[in-house]
Amino acid sequence: MNWWEDLKQQITESPVWKSIFRHGYDDTPRNRVLMVSGNVWLHLHPSKVRRHATRMRFTWCMGGITFLMFLITVVTGIYLMFYYRPVTQYAYADMKYLEFDMPFGVVMRNMHRWAAHGMVIAVWLHMFRVFLTGSYKPPREFNWVVGVILLVLTLLLSFTGYLLPWDQLAIWAVTVGSNMGRATPVLGHDGPFKELLGVNPIYDARAFLFGGGEVGPATLMRFYILHCIFIPLVTSLFLAVHFWRIRRDGFSGPAL
Amino acid sequence: MATTTKPAEAEGKRVEVSIKKALGPGDDKVHTWPHLVRAEFLCTVIVLLGMILWSLAVDAPLEEPANPSRTPNPSKAPWYFLGLQEILVFFDPWHAGVTLPSLIIVGLMVIPYIDINPKGNGYYCFEDRKWELLTFFFGFHILWISLIVIGTLLRGPGWNWFWPWEKWDPHRVEALTNIDLPYLLGFRDYFWSAVFGGALVVGFFVVGTIAMYAWVIWLKGQEFMERWGMTRFILTSFLFLNMLAVLIKMLLRHLWSIMYVMRTPWINI
Numbered sequence: 001m002n003w004w005e006d007l008k009q010q011i012t013e014s015p016v017w018k019s020i021f022r023h024g025y026d027d028t029p030r031n032r033v034l035m036v037s038g039n040v041w042l043h044l045h046p047s048k049v050r051r052h053a054t055r056m057r058f059t060w061c062m063g064g065i066t067f068l069m070f071l072i073t074v075v076t077g078i079y080l081m082f083y084y085r086p087v088t089q090y091a092y093a094d095m096k097y098l099e100f101d102m103p104f105g106v107v108m109r110n111m112h113r114w115a116a117h118g119m120v121i122a123v124w125l126h127m128f129r130v131f132l133t134g135s136y137k138p139p140r141e142f143n144w145v146v147g148v149i150l151l152v153l154t155l156l157l158s159f160t161g162y163l164l165p166w167d168q169l170a171i172w173a174v175t176v177g178s179n180m181g182r183a184t185p186v187l188g189h190d191g192p193f194k195e196l197l198g199v200n201p202i203y204d205a206r207a208f209l210f211g212g213g214e215v216g217p218a219t220l221m222r223f224y225i226l227h228c229i230f231i232p233l234v235t236s237l238f239l240a241v242h243f244w245r246i247r248r249d250g251f252s253g254p255a256l
Numbered sequence: 257m258a259t260t261t262k263p264a265e266a267e268g269k270r271v272e273v274s275i276k277k278a279l280g281p282g283d284d285k286v287h288t289w290p291h292l293v294r295a296e297f298l299c300t301v302i303v304l305l306g307m308i309l310w311s312l313a314v315d316a317p318l319e320e321p322a323n324p325s326r327t328p329n330p331s332k333a334p335w336y337f338l339g340l341q342e343i344l345v346f347f348d349p350w351h352a353g354v355t356l357p358s359l360i361i362v363g364l365m366v367i368p369y370i371d372i373n374p375k376g377n378g379y380y381c382f383e384d385r386k387w388e389l390l391t392f393f394f395g396f397h398i399l400w401i402s403l404i405v406i407g408t409l410l411r412g413p414g415w416n417w418f419w420p421w422e423k424w425d426p427h428r429v430e431a432l433t434n435i436d437l438p439y440l441l442g443f444r445d446y447f448w449s450a451v452f453g454g455a456l457v458v459g460f461f462v463v464g465t466i467a468m469y470a471w472v473i474w475l476k477g478q479e480f481m482e483r484w485g486m487t488r489f490i491l492t493s494f495l496f497l498n499m500l501a502v503l504i505k506m507l508l509r510h511l512w513s514i515m516y517v518m519r520t521p522w523i524n525i
Contacts, residue, residue, distance in 0.1 A: 035289040045292060048285040054292045058380075061299045068300055072307060092321045099318070110311035118307070120336050124396075131367075131392050134376040134385065141368035148364045155336060162334050171322040176341065177333035180353025185523075191350045192523040214324065252378035 044243045046250065053251035058133070062126035066154075067239070069119035073157075076112040077228065079104075084164070086224035088217045091166035116158045123154050135252035143245040146238055153235045160227035163220060171215045174223070181206030329413045329426055338407030339400050345415070346505040348524050356502070363395075363495045370488045395499055434515040437508070453518025457525055464497040465490070 011017055012025040023034035033047040052058045083102055084094045098105035127147065130136060136144035163174045182190040186197060187205040199205075202213040211218030286292075333341050343352040375384035382389060412418035413426035436449075437456070443449035469489065473481055481489065508514040518525040 029287065032287040032289045036287075036293075042289065042293065045288045047288055049288050049292050051284045051286050051291075054286065054295050056295065056299070061295070064296055064299060065303055068303055072304075088322075095318055106315065107308075107311050110314065110316045111307055113316035114310055114314070115307060117335075127364075128392075128396065132380055132389070133378055134388075135378060136368040137371070137374070137377040138368075144368045145365045148361060151364075152361060158336070159334060165318055166322045167319040168322060168326070168328055169317055169319045171324065172328055172331040173334050176331045177337050180340075180349055180357075183349030184354045185350050188350075188354075191354070215322075216324075254379040255377070 044247060046247055050251050050253040052253050058253075059251075060125060060129045062122050062129055066119055066122040066126050069115045069122055070235070070239070072115040073112055073119065074232070076108045076115065079108045080112055081228060086164065086220050088166060088220055091164065091220060095165050095167070112161075116161060119154055120158055123151055127151060133252060137252075139249050140245070140252060143242060143249065146242045146245065150235065150238050150242060153231060153238065157227065157231050157235065160223045160231060163215070163223045164227065166220065174219075175215050178206055178209060181209055330411060330415055332407070332411075335404060335408050338411075339403035342403045342407035342411065343502065346502065346509050350523065351525070356498070359495065359498055366491060366495075370492045372484060372488070391496065391499075399499065399502060433513045434509075435513060436516045436519055437514050438517075438519065440514065450518065450520045453516070453520070453525070457518050460501065461494070461497055464500070465493045468493045468496065 008025075022038050023031050025031070036042045036045055036047040080098070083098050083105065085091060095109075098109055102108075130144065130147070159174070159177060162177075163170045180188075182188045182201075182204065184205045185191045186193045187199060188194065189199045189201050189204040189206075194204075201207065207213055209219075209222070210216070211222050332338060340352055340357060343356060346352070347356070371385075371388055373385050373388065375381075376388075409420065410417055412422075412424035413428070414430065416428060416430050418424055436453075438449035438452050441452075443452055469481075472484075472489070505517075508517070516524045
Protein backbone atom coordinates (compact mmCIF):
# COMPACT_ATOMS: atom_id res chain seq x y z
CA MET A 1 0.00 0.00 0.00
CA ASN A 2 3.01 2.28 -0.20
CA TRP A 3 1.93 3.71 -3.57
CA TRP A 4 -1.42 4.62 -2.02
CA GLU A 5 0.23 6.55 0.80
CA ASP A 6 2.48 8.27 -1.73
CA LEU A 7 -0.47 9.23 -3.93
CA LYS A 8 -2.39 10.53 -0.92
CA GLN A 9 0.58 12.60 0.13
CA GLN A 10 1.07 13.93 -3.38
CA ILE A 11 -2.55 15.00 -3.61
CA THR A 12 -2.92 16.48 -0.16
CA GLU A 13 0.34 18.39 -0.42
CA SER A 14 -0.19 19.66 -3.95
CA PRO A 15 -0.61 23.42 -4.45
CA VAL A 16 -4.14 22.86 -5.82
CA TRP A 17 -5.31 20.92 -2.75
CA LYS A 18 -3.71 23.43 -0.42
CA SER A 19 -5.36 26.30 -2.24
CA ILE A 20 -8.75 24.73 -1.52
CA PHE A 21 -8.24 23.20 1.93
CA ARG A 22 -6.08 25.45 4.02
CA HIS A 23 -5.26 22.93 6.67
CA GLY A 24 -3.61 19.56 7.05
CA TYR A 25 -5.23 16.23 6.40
CA ASP A 26 -4.51 14.55 9.73
CA ASP A 27 -7.09 14.11 12.44
CA THR A 28 -5.66 16.58 14.93
CA PRO A 29 -7.58 18.92 17.21
CA ARG A 30 -6.21 21.86 15.23
CA ASN A 31 -7.51 20.45 11.96
CA ARG A 32 -10.88 19.69 13.55
CA VAL A 33 -11.23 23.36 14.42
CA LEU A 34 -10.01 24.50 10.99
CA MET A 35 -12.36 22.07 9.28
CA VAL A 36 -15.28 24.09 10.64
CA SER A 37 -13.88 27.62 10.79
CA GLY A 38 -12.28 27.38 7.36
CA ASN A 39 -15.41 26.15 5.57
CA VAL A 40 -18.01 28.67 4.56
CA TRP A 41 -20.92 26.21 5.06
CA LEU A 42 -19.73 24.54 8.23
CA HIS A 43 -18.73 27.80 9.89
CA LEU A 44 -22.43 28.41 10.50
CA HIS A 45 -21.43 26.31 13.50
CA PRO A 46 -18.95 27.33 16.15
CA SER A 47 -15.85 25.10 16.05
CA LYS A 48 -16.76 23.62 19.42
CA VAL A 49 -20.21 22.92 20.82
CA ARG A 50 -21.61 21.83 24.17
CA ARG A 51 -21.70 18.04 24.32
CA HIS A 52 -25.48 17.73 24.73
CA ALA A 53 -26.08 19.90 21.62
CA THR A 54 -24.90 16.96 19.52
CA ARG A 55 -27.47 14.62 21.13
CA MET A 56 -30.65 13.96 19.23
CA ARG A 57 -32.52 13.34 22.46
CA PHE A 58 -31.99 17.01 23.28
CA THR A 59 -32.45 18.73 19.90
CA TRP A 60 -34.68 16.19 18.08
CA CYS A 61 -32.65 17.55 15.10
CA MET A 62 -35.84 19.42 14.17
CA GLY A 63 -34.27 22.77 13.28
CA GLY A 64 -31.85 20.97 10.99
CA ILE A 65 -34.64 18.92 9.43
CA THR A 66 -36.66 22.08 8.80
CA PHE A 67 -33.66 23.57 6.97
CA LEU A 68 -33.16 20.31 5.06
CA MET A 69 -36.81 20.40 3.96
CA PHE A 70 -36.27 23.98 2.80
CA LEU A 71 -33.25 22.87 0.75
CA ILE A 72 -35.20 19.95 -0.75
CA THR A 73 -37.97 22.30 -1.85
CA VAL A 74 -35.40 24.70 -3.35
CA VAL A 75 -33.74 21.95 -5.42
CA THR A 76 -36.95 20.23 -6.53
CA GLY A 77 -38.63 23.61 -7.01
CA ILE A 78 -35.99 24.75 -9.51
CA TYR A 79 -36.56 21.53 -11.46
CA LEU A 80 -40.31 22.18 -11.47
CA MET A 81 -39.78 25.77 -12.61
CA PHE A 82 -38.17 24.50 -15.83
CA TYR A 83 -41.47 22.97 -16.92
CA TYR A 84 -44.13 25.08 -15.29
CA ARG A 85 -45.77 28.20 -16.76
CA PRO A 86 -47.79 30.36 -14.34
CA VAL A 87 -50.52 31.11 -16.88
CA THR A 88 -54.05 29.81 -16.36
CA GLN A 89 -54.23 28.25 -19.85
CA TYR A 90 -51.04 26.23 -19.33
CA ALA A 91 -50.56 25.69 -15.60
CA TYR A 92 -52.74 22.60 -15.21
CA ALA A 93 -51.56 21.11 -18.53
CA ASP A 94 -47.98 21.55 -17.34
CA MET A 95 -48.80 19.53 -14.21
CA LYS A 96 -49.99 16.66 -16.43
CA TYR A 97 -46.97 17.13 -18.67
CA LEU A 98 -44.72 16.84 -15.61
CA GLU A 99 -46.57 13.75 -14.50
CA PHE A 100 -46.55 11.81 -17.76
CA ASP A 101 -43.75 13.16 -19.95
CA MET A 102 -40.91 14.51 -17.86
CA PRO A 103 -38.20 12.22 -16.50
CA PHE A 104 -38.57 12.16 -12.71
CA GLY A 105 -41.27 14.83 -13.05
CA VAL A 106 -43.76 13.11 -10.79
CA VAL A 107 -41.14 12.22 -8.16
CA MET A 108 -39.87 15.80 -8.11
CA ARG A 109 -43.37 17.16 -7.69
CA ASN A 110 -44.18 14.62 -4.97
CA MET A 111 -40.99 15.44 -3.13
CA HIS A 112 -41.62 19.17 -3.42
CA ARG A 113 -45.09 18.85 -1.96
CA TRP A 114 -44.26 16.37 0.81
CA ALA A 115 -41.17 18.34 1.80
CA ALA A 116 -43.32 21.47 2.02
CA HIS A 117 -45.75 19.70 4.37
CA GLY A 118 -42.77 18.21 6.21
CA MET A 119 -41.29 21.66 6.67
CA VAL A 120 -44.48 22.93 8.32
CA ILE A 121 -44.56 19.95 10.69
CA ALA A 122 -40.83 20.11 11.43
CA VAL A 123 -40.94 23.83 12.19
CA TRP A 124 -43.81 23.29 14.65
CA LEU A 125 -41.95 20.46 16.36
CA HIS A 126 -38.79 22.59 16.44
CA MET A 127 -40.72 25.39 18.12
CA PHE A 128 -42.23 22.91 20.58
CA ARG A 129 -38.79 21.53 21.45
CA VAL A 130 -37.31 25.01 21.89
CA PHE A 131 -40.19 25.86 24.22
CA LEU A 132 -39.76 22.63 26.23
CA THR A 133 -36.07 23.29 26.83
CA GLY A 134 -36.68 26.99 27.52
CA SER A 135 -34.11 27.85 24.89
CA TYR A 136 -35.79 31.18 24.15
CA LYS A 137 -34.62 32.52 27.50
CA PRO A 138 -31.82 35.10 27.69
CA PRO A 139 -29.67 35.65 25.73
CA ARG A 140 -31.71 34.04 22.93
CA GLU A 141 -34.97 36.03 23.21
CA PHE A 142 -34.65 37.78 19.88
CA ASN A 143 -33.74 34.61 18.02
CA TRP A 144 -37.10 33.18 19.11
CA VAL A 145 -38.76 36.24 17.54
CA VAL A 146 -36.80 35.60 14.32
CA GLY A 147 -37.98 32.00 14.58
CA VAL A 148 -41.63 33.10 14.78
CA ILE A 149 -41.11 35.23 11.65
CA LEU A 150 -39.65 32.15 9.94
CA LEU A 151 -42.67 30.12 11.06
CA VAL A 152 -44.99 32.65 9.39
CA LEU A 153 -42.81 32.67 6.26
CA THR A 154 -42.92 28.86 6.14
CA LEU A 155 -46.73 28.93 6.20
CA LEU A 156 -46.80 31.66 3.53
CA LEU A 157 -44.39 29.70 1.31
CA SER A 158 -46.58 26.63 1.58
CA PHE A 159 -49.80 28.60 1.07
CA THR A 160 -48.62 30.47 -2.05
CA GLY A 161 -47.38 27.19 -3.53
CA TYR A 162 -50.79 25.63 -2.95
CA LEU A 163 -52.33 27.64 -5.80
CA LEU A 164 -49.81 26.80 -8.52
CA PRO A 165 -51.15 23.37 -9.71
CA TRP A 166 -54.30 25.29 -10.71
CA ASP A 167 -56.66 22.43 -9.93
CA GLN A 168 -59.89 22.51 -7.92
CA LEU A 169 -58.00 21.79 -4.69
CA ALA A 170 -55.70 24.75 -5.35
CA ILE A 171 -58.10 27.55 -6.17
CA TRP A 172 -60.67 26.67 -3.53
CA ALA A 173 -58.16 26.16 -0.74
CA VAL A 174 -56.64 29.54 -1.59
CA THR A 175 -60.07 31.16 -1.90
CA VAL A 176 -61.12 29.87 1.53
CA GLY A 177 -57.68 30.58 3.02
CA SER A 178 -57.71 34.20 1.92
CA ASN A 179 -61.34 34.97 2.68
CA MET A 180 -60.00 36.44 5.90
CA GLY A 181 -58.51 39.26 3.80
CA ARG A 182 -62.07 40.13 2.85
CA ALA A 183 -63.02 40.28 6.54
CA THR A 184 -60.14 42.48 7.71
CA PRO A 185 -61.53 45.30 9.83
CA VAL A 186 -61.60 48.60 7.87
CA LEU A 187 -59.56 47.18 4.95
CA GLY A 188 -61.82 44.32 3.82
CA HIS A 189 -65.15 44.74 2.07
CA ASP A 190 -66.85 42.19 4.36
CA GLY A 191 -65.15 43.30 7.58
CA PRO A 192 -66.37 45.54 10.38
CA PHE A 193 -66.14 49.32 9.73
CA LYS A 194 -65.84 48.74 5.97
CA GLU A 195 -67.61 52.07 5.32
CA LEU A 196 -64.71 54.13 6.62
CA LEU A 197 -62.49 53.77 3.54
CA GLY A 198 -65.16 52.84 1.01
CA VAL A 199 -63.62 49.47 0.15
CA ASN A 200 -65.43 47.17 -2.29
CA PRO A 201 -64.94 43.63 -3.64
CA ILE A 202 -62.42 44.70 -6.28
CA TYR A 203 -60.69 47.29 -4.13
CA ASP A 204 -59.79 45.93 -0.68
CA ALA A 205 -57.13 43.96 1.18
CA ARG A 206 -57.91 40.67 -0.56
CA ALA A 207 -58.12 42.25 -4.01
CA PHE A 208 -54.65 43.70 -3.38
CA LEU A 209 -53.34 40.18 -2.70
CA PHE A 210 -55.28 38.60 -5.58
CA GLY A 211 -54.85 41.32 -8.18
CA GLY A 212 -58.64 41.28 -8.62
CA GLY A 213 -61.93 40.42 -6.97
CA GLU A 214 -61.36 36.66 -7.03
CA VAL A 215 -58.68 34.05 -7.71
CA GLY A 216 -57.75 34.53 -11.37
CA PRO A 217 -54.83 34.83 -13.80
CA ALA A 218 -53.36 37.82 -11.94
CA THR A 219 -53.50 35.85 -8.67
CA LEU A 220 -51.63 32.92 -10.24
CA MET A 221 -48.84 35.24 -11.44
CA ARG A 222 -48.64 37.03 -8.07
CA PHE A 223 -48.54 33.82 -6.07
CA TYR A 224 -45.95 32.36 -8.45
CA ILE A 225 -43.62 35.33 -8.00
CA LEU A 226 -44.20 35.44 -4.24
CA HIS A 227 -43.64 31.68 -4.02
CA CYS A 228 -40.55 31.40 -6.22
CA ILE A 229 -38.74 34.68 -5.64
CA PHE A 230 -39.93 37.03 -2.94
CA ILE A 231 -40.70 34.76 0.03
CA PRO A 232 -37.72 32.41 -0.52
CA LEU A 233 -35.41 35.45 -0.60
CA VAL A 234 -36.86 36.91 2.58
CA THR A 235 -36.78 33.47 4.22
CA SER A 236 -33.10 33.05 3.30
CA LEU A 237 -32.28 36.41 4.88
CA PHE A 238 -34.04 35.49 8.13
CA LEU A 239 -32.46 32.02 8.08
CA ALA A 240 -29.05 33.68 7.91
CA VAL A 241 -29.92 35.86 10.91
CA HIS A 242 -31.36 32.85 12.78
CA PHE A 243 -28.25 30.69 12.24
CA TRP A 244 -25.81 33.50 12.87
CA ARG A 245 -27.48 34.25 16.19
CA ILE A 246 -27.24 30.59 17.24
CA ARG A 247 -23.57 30.70 16.36
CA ARG A 248 -22.98 33.83 18.42
CA ASP A 249 -25.00 32.76 21.44
CA GLY A 250 -24.09 29.08 21.32
CA PHE A 251 -26.48 26.18 21.74
CA SER A 252 -28.65 26.39 24.81
CA GLY A 253 -27.94 23.97 27.59
CA PRO A 254 -27.95 23.56 31.35
CA ALA A 255 -25.65 25.92 33.24
CA LEU A 256 -22.27 24.42 33.98
CA MET B 257 6.08 11.31 6.86
CA ALA B 258 5.88 10.10 10.42
CA THR B 259 8.39 12.63 11.60
CA THR B 260 6.47 15.54 10.00
CA THR B 261 3.08 14.72 11.53
CA LYS B 262 4.18 14.33 15.13
CA PRO B 263 5.00 17.98 15.83
CA ALA B 264 1.69 19.06 14.26
CA GLU B 265 -0.20 16.69 16.52
CA ALA B 266 1.66 17.92 19.54
CA GLU B 267 0.97 21.49 18.52
CA GLY B 268 -2.71 20.69 18.10
CA LYS B 269 -2.90 19.15 21.53
CA ARG B 270 -1.38 22.27 23.04
CA VAL B 271 -4.11 24.37 21.44
CA GLU B 272 -6.85 22.22 22.96
CA VAL B 273 -5.33 22.36 26.44
CA SER B 274 -5.13 26.15 26.35
CA ILE B 275 -8.79 26.49 25.32
CA LYS B 276 -9.87 24.20 28.15
CA LYS B 277 -7.87 26.21 30.66
CA ALA B 278 -9.42 29.43 29.44
CA LEU B 279 -12.95 28.14 29.89
CA GLY B 280 -12.49 26.52 33.28
CA PRO B 281 -13.02 23.02 34.60
CA GLY B 282 -16.78 22.82 33.90
CA ASP B 283 -16.34 23.04 30.14
CA ASP B 284 -18.09 20.16 28.35
CA LYS B 285 -17.44 21.28 24.78
CA VAL B 286 -16.59 18.86 21.99
CA HIS B 287 -15.36 19.49 18.47
CA THR B 288 -18.14 20.30 16.01
CA TRP B 289 -16.19 18.24 13.47
CA PRO B 290 -16.77 15.32 13.72
CA HIS B 291 -19.27 15.12 16.63
CA LEU B 292 -22.06 17.46 15.47
CA VAL B 293 -21.39 17.25 11.72
CA ARG B 294 -21.61 13.45 11.90
CA ALA B 295 -25.02 13.57 13.59
CA GLU B 296 -26.29 16.11 11.07
CA PHE B 297 -24.96 14.09 8.14
CA LEU B 298 -26.61 10.88 9.36
CA CYS B 299 -29.86 12.73 9.98
CA THR B 300 -29.73 14.24 6.48
CA VAL B 301 -29.14 10.86 4.84
CA ILE B 302 -31.94 9.16 6.76
CA VAL B 303 -34.49 11.95 6.16
CA LEU B 304 -33.54 12.26 2.47
CA LEU B 305 -33.91 8.51 2.02
CA GLY B 306 -37.28 8.60 3.75
CA MET B 307 -38.42 11.52 1.60
CA ILE B 308 -37.39 9.77 -1.62
CA LEU B 309 -39.13 6.51 -0.66
CA TRP B 310 -42.26 8.39 0.45
CA SER B 311 -42.29 10.39 -2.81
CA LEU B 312 -41.94 7.22 -4.87
CA ALA B 313 -44.78 5.57 -2.99
CA VAL B 314 -47.33 8.36 -2.50
CA ASP B 315 -48.38 10.76 -5.25
CA ALA B 316 -49.13 14.41 -4.49
CA PRO B 317 -52.84 15.15 -4.99
CA LEU B 318 -53.98 16.63 -8.30
CA GLU B 319 -57.69 17.11 -8.84
CA GLU B 320 -59.63 18.19 -11.92
CA PRO B 321 -58.73 21.55 -13.53
CA ALA B 322 -59.67 24.70 -11.66
CA ASN B 323 -63.27 25.72 -12.23
CA PRO B 324 -64.32 29.00 -10.57
CA SER B 325 -68.00 28.23 -11.19
CA ARG B 326 -68.01 24.92 -9.29
CA THR B 327 -67.44 25.29 -5.55
CA PRO B 328 -66.63 21.97 -3.88
CA ASN B 329 -68.50 21.14 -0.69
CA PRO B 330 -66.77 21.28 1.74
CA SER B 331 -64.19 23.86 0.61
CA LYS B 332 -61.25 23.57 2.92
CA ALA B 333 -58.17 25.73 3.39
CA PRO B 334 -54.75 23.97 3.48
CA TRP B 335 -54.64 21.65 6.51
CA TYR B 336 -52.38 23.91 8.61
CA PHE B 337 -55.03 26.68 8.50
CA LEU B 338 -57.96 24.39 9.32
CA GLY B 339 -57.73 25.26 13.02
CA LEU B 340 -58.54 28.85 12.09
CA GLN B 341 -61.27 27.74 9.69
CA GLU B 342 -62.79 25.65 12.49
CA ILE B 343 -62.77 28.74 14.76
CA LEU B 344 -65.08 30.38 12.16
CA VAL B 345 -67.79 28.22 13.75
CA PHE B 346 -67.42 30.23 16.95
CA PHE B 347 -66.26 33.67 15.78
CA ASP B 348 -66.90 35.96 12.82
CA PRO B 349 -64.18 36.00 10.12
CA TRP B 350 -62.70 39.32 11.23
CA HIS B 351 -61.76 37.71 14.54
CA ALA B 352 -61.06 34.09 13.51
CA GLY B 353 -59.20 35.08 10.35
CA VAL B 354 -57.51 38.36 11.18
CA THR B 355 -57.41 39.36 14.87
CA LEU B 356 -56.80 35.91 16.30
CA PRO B 357 -53.94 34.94 13.93
CA SER B 358 -52.32 38.32 14.60
CA LEU B 359 -52.65 37.74 18.34
CA ILE B 360 -51.14 34.26 17.93
CA ILE B 361 -48.12 35.65 16.07
CA VAL B 362 -47.64 38.57 18.47
CA GLY B 363 -48.28 36.28 21.44
CA LEU B 364 -45.59 33.84 20.29
CA MET B 365 -43.14 36.68 19.72
CA VAL B 366 -43.54 38.17 23.21
CA ILE B 367 -43.09 34.83 25.02
CA PRO B 368 -39.38 35.42 25.81
CA TYR B 369 -40.15 38.89 27.15
CA ILE B 370 -43.08 38.03 29.42
CA ASP B 371 -41.47 34.86 30.81
CA ILE B 372 -38.98 36.06 33.43
CA ASN B 373 -38.48 32.66 35.08
CA PRO B 374 -34.71 32.14 35.00
CA LYS B 375 -35.12 28.39 35.61
CA GLY B 376 -35.51 25.79 32.89
CA ASN B 377 -33.08 27.42 30.47
CA GLY B 378 -31.54 24.70 28.34
CA TYR B 379 -32.92 21.51 29.84
CA TYR B 380 -36.15 19.53 29.96
CA CYS B 381 -38.15 19.87 33.16
CA PHE B 382 -41.74 20.28 34.24
CA GLU B 383 -41.55 21.25 37.91
CA ASP B 384 -39.50 24.44 37.40
CA ARG B 385 -41.90 25.99 34.90
CA LYS B 386 -45.27 24.34 35.30
CA TRP B 387 -47.45 27.29 34.29
CA GLU B 388 -45.50 28.24 31.18
CA LEU B 389 -45.63 24.66 29.93
CA LEU B 390 -49.31 24.18 30.77
CA THR B 391 -50.19 27.40 28.91
CA PHE B 392 -48.20 26.24 25.89
CA PHE B 393 -49.84 22.79 25.95
CA PHE B 394 -53.24 24.48 26.18
CA GLY B 395 -52.56 26.78 23.23
CA PHE B 396 -50.58 24.45 21.00
CA HIS B 397 -51.96 20.98 21.65
CA ILE B 398 -55.48 21.50 22.96
CA LEU B 399 -56.45 24.44 20.77
CA TRP B 400 -54.25 24.54 17.66
CA ILE B 401 -53.65 20.82 17.00
CA SER B 402 -57.03 19.49 18.08
CA LEU B 403 -58.87 22.15 16.05
CA ILE B 404 -56.82 21.13 13.00
CA VAL B 405 -57.75 17.48 13.60
CA ILE B 406 -61.44 18.42 13.93
CA GLY B 407 -61.34 20.64 10.83
CA THR B 408 -59.52 18.03 8.76
CA LEU B 409 -61.23 14.81 9.78
CA LEU B 410 -64.58 15.61 11.37
CA ARG B 411 -65.97 18.40 9.17
CA GLY B 412 -67.83 17.39 6.03
CA PRO B 413 -70.24 19.05 3.58
CA GLY B 414 -71.73 22.29 4.87
CA TRP B 415 -68.98 22.23 7.51
CA ASN B 416 -71.26 19.86 9.44
CA TRP B 417 -69.85 17.50 12.02
CA PHE B 418 -69.35 13.96 10.69
CA TRP B 419 -67.85 11.17 12.79
CA PRO B 420 -65.32 9.00 10.95
CA TRP B 421 -67.87 6.17 10.58
CA GLU B 422 -70.53 8.47 9.09
CA LYS B 423 -70.94 9.00 5.36
CA TRP B 424 -70.37 12.56 4.12
CA ASP B 425 -73.96 13.29 3.10
CA PRO B 426 -74.26 16.70 1.38
CA HIS B 427 -78.04 16.67 1.88
CA ARG B 428 -78.00 16.09 5.62
CA VAL B 429 -80.42 18.41 7.37
CA GLU B 430 -79.01 20.24 10.36
CA ALA B 431 -81.44 22.07 12.61
CA LEU B 432 -80.38 25.71 12.96
CA THR B 433 -80.93 26.07 16.67
CA ASN B 434 -78.29 28.75 17.27
CA ILE B 435 -79.33 31.55 19.53
CA ASP B 436 -77.59 34.69 20.79
CA LEU B 437 -76.89 34.94 24.49
CA PRO B 438 -78.69 38.30 25.03
CA TYR B 439 -81.80 36.91 23.30
CA LEU B 440 -81.65 33.76 25.40
CA LEU B 441 -81.56 35.89 28.54
CA GLY B 442 -84.67 37.78 27.50
CA PHE B 443 -83.31 40.91 25.79
CA ARG B 444 -85.61 41.76 22.89
CA ASP B 445 -84.63 45.40 22.40
CA TYR B 446 -81.73 45.88 19.96
CA PHE B 447 -80.07 48.68 21.88
CA TRP B 448 -80.14 47.08 25.34
CA SER B 449 -79.12 43.76 23.91
CA ALA B 450 -76.00 45.42 22.41
CA VAL B 451 -75.27 47.25 25.69
CA PHE B 452 -75.59 43.99 27.63
CA GLY B 453 -73.32 42.16 25.17
CA GLY B 454 -70.72 44.94 25.26
CA ALA B 455 -70.76 44.94 29.05
CA LEU B 456 -70.32 41.17 29.03
CA VAL B 457 -67.26 41.30 26.75
CA VAL B 458 -65.62 44.20 28.61
CA GLY B 459 -66.56 42.56 31.90
CA PHE B 460 -64.91 39.32 30.83
CA PHE B 461 -61.59 41.08 30.33
CA VAL B 462 -61.85 43.28 33.44
CA VAL B 463 -62.96 40.51 35.79
CA GLY B 464 -60.58 38.07 34.12
CA THR B 465 -57.61 40.41 34.60
CA ILE B 466 -58.51 41.07 38.24
CA ALA B 467 -59.00 37.36 38.89
CA MET B 468 -55.68 36.56 37.28
CA TYR B 469 -53.98 39.29 39.32
CA ALA B 470 -55.37 37.85 42.55
CA TRP B 471 -54.41 34.35 41.46
CA VAL B 472 -50.80 35.30 40.64
CA ILE B 473 -50.49 37.10 44.01
CA TRP B 474 -51.89 34.04 45.79
CA LEU B 475 -49.65 31.66 43.87
CA LYS B 476 -46.39 33.61 43.64
CA GLY B 477 -46.68 36.47 46.13
CA GLN B 478 -46.47 40.26 45.93
CA GLU B 479 -42.70 40.21 45.47
CA PHE B 480 -43.03 38.24 42.22
CA MET B 481 -45.68 40.59 40.86
CA GLU B 482 -43.39 43.58 41.45
CA ARG B 483 -40.57 41.82 39.66
CA TRP B 484 -42.89 40.80 36.81
CA GLY B 485 -44.17 44.34 36.30
CA MET B 486 -47.54 45.68 35.18
CA THR B 487 -46.75 45.74 31.43
CA ARG B 488 -45.81 42.06 31.38
CA PHE B 489 -48.77 41.10 33.52
CA ILE B 490 -51.36 42.99 31.43
CA LEU B 491 -49.91 41.62 28.19
CA THR B 492 -49.90 38.07 29.55
CA SER B 493 -53.41 38.24 30.97
CA PHE B 494 -54.80 39.84 27.78
CA LEU B 495 -53.32 37.09 25.60
CA PHE B 496 -54.33 34.35 28.04
CA LEU B 497 -57.92 35.64 28.29
CA ASN B 498 -58.18 35.73 24.50
CA MET B 499 -57.06 32.11 24.42
CA LEU B 500 -59.58 31.26 27.14
CA ALA B 501 -62.31 33.11 25.20
CA VAL B 502 -61.88 30.67 22.30
CA LEU B 503 -62.45 27.75 24.65
CA ILE B 504 -65.45 29.45 26.30
CA LYS B 505 -67.10 30.20 22.95
CA MET B 506 -66.45 26.64 21.82
CA LEU B 507 -68.20 25.29 24.90
CA LEU B 508 -71.13 27.76 24.60
CA ARG B 509 -71.66 26.76 20.98
CA HIS B 510 -71.24 23.03 21.34
CA LEU B 511 -73.11 22.59 24.62
CA TRP B 512 -75.88 25.22 24.44
CA SER B 513 -75.90 26.33 20.75
CA ILE B 514 -75.10 29.89 21.79
CA MET B 515 -73.65 31.82 18.84
CA TYR B 516 -72.91 35.43 19.80
CA VAL B 517 -72.50 36.99 23.22
CA MET B 518 -72.60 40.47 21.76
CA ARG B 519 -74.46 41.76 18.72
CA THR B 520 -74.11 45.24 17.24
CA PRO B 521 -74.70 46.57 13.73
CA TRP B 522 -70.91 46.74 13.24
CA ILE B 523 -69.36 43.75 14.94
CA ASN B 524 -70.55 40.55 16.55
CA ILE B 525 -68.60 38.67 19.17
